Amino acid sequence: MLREPFAVGDSPLHRLDPRIRLVSAVIYSCAAALCREFPALLAALILSMALVAMARLRIAEVLKRLLVVNGLVVFIWAVIPFTFPGEALFRIGPFGAAREGVELATQITLKSNAIVLAFMALVTTMPFSTVGHALHRLRVPDKIVHLLLMTYRYIFVLEQEYQRLIRAARIRGFQPGTNLHTYRTYAYLVGMLFVKAIDRAERVRWAMLCRGFKRKFYSLHEFKAGRGSVIFLIFISAAVLGIAALELRPVPW
């Protein structure tokens, strides 16, 4: 079951206007993503950690999520340093790790951790439906907001349907192995899930039509940007400018 462990809380960040948080997260991530200089990237990482601390997230849950991200980063480390042309920094057997490659992999590691931490602190600290409504208020098109909220709503139903199918297979003695029978069974399962999803989509569309749906998104949420939110926006803007300054006029190592 998917959960949203950070959505409810009483930290200063939780209390900020969701729109401000979304905008901040996007601006900040763009800035971090564009940086190449290490002082700027380190500053971003430290700022992200500070944001997570401000949001008072459970460290264990945060680390669990970082582990997933860095699982992907490991692949980058396994490939990029060894496929980059240039002087070798160190060698593993016949493979030389190029200095530029190592630098690039380090940059990617720092960036991705900084961005994920910032999103954890700013975006996962609100329920997903709030994300949808905040996006709507930020003038994201109705279709995208609908798509987002519907996907979120029906992921759970699809997950249940998947569980039902896999249970049905298990109680009839299905044990996954490395053989054609297993692959075929999983293919059937996935196929079945698609069929069910299409069926479900049709019925949901009908249910929406029956309630007079006219392709318009209505939001009952009212957002108020209080003083705290404005101060936060100024703070994040200053931080982004600071990171940009470090990037453009790097302090010598």
Place this chain on the structure above:
Amino acid sequence: MTAAAPIIDLKGVSFGYPGGPLILRELDFTLLPGDRVGIIAPNGSGKTTLFHLIMGLLKPLSGRMQIFGKEVREEKDFAGVRRRIGLLFQDADDQLFSPTVLEDVAFGPLNLGKSKAEALAIARRTLDFLALNGFEDRITFKLSGGEKRLVSLATVLAMEPEVLLLDEPVNGLDTRTRTRLMEILLQLTIPFVLISHELDFLTATTMTIYTMANGRIRLDQELTLHQHLHAHPLGASPHEHCPPE
């Protein structure tokens, strides 16, 4: 419209999926104001299809459909029908597509052009009527089966329909929710058509019970005296059963 004019009047309606057999075969059906009709029939006899035809979700192959005294044929004819007839879907997960209960209940009124404040007021009133206060901010997919059913009913009632179509509303409900649903239905003042497999629920809530066979609706009013076989331990010893409460 005179008092006796039918709300729903279907004449010789046939329906089948392309390449398949006919599910409904020249079906006639009439719903009069004040009617409370029950339909009991085996699976696959076309009950749900009948509802979907009335709402214009499926189009009949042949036949004539009049709803609220007007011939309905095209998609645009049904826009008006859907405003005035509420359909409770068999699967509550189809009906509840918004993240929170309040949003889902307010969805219909908002589509009908109500202002945000009006829609919220209607949603709250409807939840009150169903004794679902405190459910406003609950997440729809985290509700229990029974709660989902009641909230679905709220989403339909919030449209303030003139007629209700209920597709197996008691399916899978526990006794308590079942009783609650029964009480709610008995409080309703609008006519409704209710599909169910449970005869006792139908006899308690409706006035006429139809059954379906060969793609048609028929009225089975003859009382047939019959016995039920049942089994339990010590069944061989002479004994009596208490009548149900």
